[in-house]
Amino acid sequence: MSPYITNRYKPTWGDDADEWHPRRWLEGEPSHIRKFEASLLSFGAGTRGCLGQHVALFKIKKFVTALFMNYDIDLVEPRAKSNPYFWVVYPESVRATVRKCELRQ
Known part of the structure; x- marks a missing residue:
């Protein structure tokens, strides 16, 4: 999977997924922030992680x-x-x- 595409998946990142919005990591419930961290594939994931x-x-x-x-x-x-x-x-x-x-x- 392309990290560029998966890191812009609107059901996970919101309607503003294409915009630079660093506050999304600071706002909201801890479970929501953990979902972001689990969904971020810039360094790969699982056994294929960097x-x-x-x-x-x-x-x-x-x-x-x-x-x-x-x-x-x-x-x-x-x-x-x-x-x-x-x-x-x-x-x-x-x-x-x-x-x-x-x-x-």
């Missing part, structure tokens, strides 16, 4: 936090929804401005 999943998620969380703590990043324009659905989805372009943050105290 062995480095926990290390990868840890590194991603640390990197994204450090990135947004040190840089101001703004999208120039919203990304077009013209990406073809293949096994791996490559964005055609993402234009953003990146500025180093002033030293925070």
